[in-house]
Amino acid sequence: MRIELDRISRVFCGTPAVDALSLDVPSGALCVLLGPSGCGKSTTLRCVAGLESVDAGHIRFDGRVVDDLDPAQRDVAMVFQNYALYPHLSVEQNVAFPLRMRRVPRRAREAKVGEVLRALGIDDLARRRPKELSGGQQQRVALARALVREPKVFLFDEPLSNLDARLRLELRDEIRALHARLKATMLWVTHDQAEAHALGDLVAVLDRGRLQQFGTPIDVFRRPANRFVAGFVGSPAMGFVEVPLLGGRCRALGQAFATDAGTAHVAIGVRPQHLKIGAQGPRSTSALVLSVEPLGHETFVRVVIDGAPLIAWSPGHAPLAPGAAVSVSFDPDDLHAFDDDGARVALESAR
Numbered sequence: 001m002r003i004e005l006d007r008i009s010r011v012f013c014g015t016p017a018v019d020a021l022s023l024d025v026p027s028g029a030l031c032v033l034l035g036p037s038g039c040g041k042s043t044t045l046r047c048v049a050g051l052e053s054v055d056a057g058h059i060r061f062d063g064r065v066v067d068d069l070d071p072a073q074r075d076v077a078m079v080f081q082n083y084a085l086y087p088h089l090s091v092e093q094n095v096a097f098p099l100r101m102r103r104v105p106r107r108a109r110e111a112k113v114g115e116v117l118r119a120l121g122i123d124d125l126a127r128r129r130p131k132e133l134s135g136g137q138q139q140r141v142a143l144a145r146a147l148v149r150e151p152k153v154f155l156f157d158e159p160l161s162n163l164d165a166r167l168r169l170e171l172r173d174e175i176r177a178l179h180a181r182l183k184a185t186m187l188w189v190t191h192d193q194a195e196a197h198a199l200g201d202l203v204a205v206l207d208r209g210r211l212q213q214f215g216t217p218i219d220v221f222r223r224p225a226n227r228f229v230a231g232f233v234g235s236p237a238m239g240f241v242e243v244p245l246l247g248g249r250c251r252a253l254g255q256a257f258a259t260d261a262g263t264a265h266v267a268i269g270v271r272p273q274h275l276k277i278g279a280q281g282p283r284s285t286s287a288l289v290l291s292v293e294p295l296g297h298e299t300f301v302r303v304v305i306d307g308a309p310l311i312a313w314s315p316g317h318a319p320l321a322p323g324a325a326v327s328v329s330f331d332p333d334d335l336h337a338f339d340d341d342g343a344r345v346a347l348e349s350a351r
Helices: 041-049 091-101 106-119 135-147 165-182 193-199 217-222 227-232
Strands: 003-012 015-025 030-034 056-061 076-079 153-157 185-190 202-207 210-215 239-244 249-252 255-259 265-270 283-294 298-305 308-315 325-330 336-338 347-349
Touching: 003 041, 015 041, 015 056, 015 202, 015 210, 030 041, 030 193, 041 076, 041 153, 041 185, 076 135, 091 106, 091 135, 106 135, 135 165, 165 193, 185 193, 193 217, 202 217, 202 227, 210 217, 210 227, 227 265, 227 336, 239 249, 239 308, 249 265, 283 308, 298 325
Parallel strands: 030 185, 030 202, 076 153, 153 185
Antiparallel strands: 003 015, 003 056, 202 210, 239 265, 249 255, 255 347, 265 336, 283 298, 283 325, 298 308
């Protein structure tokens, strides 16, 4: 099912939680709503589900306006962060609950519940109560309850945030496989960039209720539309060197650049992975080590270049100490530039 958000807004106490947001999610896509806490992503999801009404704009499913339809009429299933299981019901009773509400005959209901429990590998838990389950098991039960309805749209509100790292990886794999098999439209809310990149066909980056960028995960990473996206997407975060402009030219990282920014300053952005310790890249400059973060397979090094604090990268173990002078290299094609308003601008090497 195709989902269109046409300049929707939702206002609480005079403050817009969602502000003229437009999105067009193709049928069968898994679209991730990514952003910091309070950016409006969960409110957007609740508007799509019909749990919140929109104050302006329209929501369309396959071209049909659904603004006035209640949740039961929208054919969506929602999976929450806190599982939302009935504590007095067994696993199979929790999963069967939506079918009972639809008055599905008992035999058909039992067959469908058994099929879904087996598909998620939790059929051996059918008789247990939620309090007897681990967090990962409870989230699988919540997912099974959504699956059993066979909706056209799945809505996920940070469903993995309460799980440990290993379980998050496991469930991400299961969600990817599930999406490939069902080919259903899915909206997934998260603040976790790894989740967004691992799961999303498309990523919508939100801030203060507004859409900042919409595209594939790799496009958003490689070509951020503005400084907010550049600083939010990526871990560790992109570093910035703010320099004055004179006649459309500036100096940063020991190099001269030309830009079309029409402001007094420009921020040159570089990701840690593109600022390499001791590597022989197209361009290089000197840096002073502030601190070292060894991670075994790689090392991130906090450095100062021309007074600007940045993070550089080295493969494996880098035997560096604070106060050491090092050479760092980079490719000018990996740099980004933003004007004083945060908008992306062109950047070229200059002589």
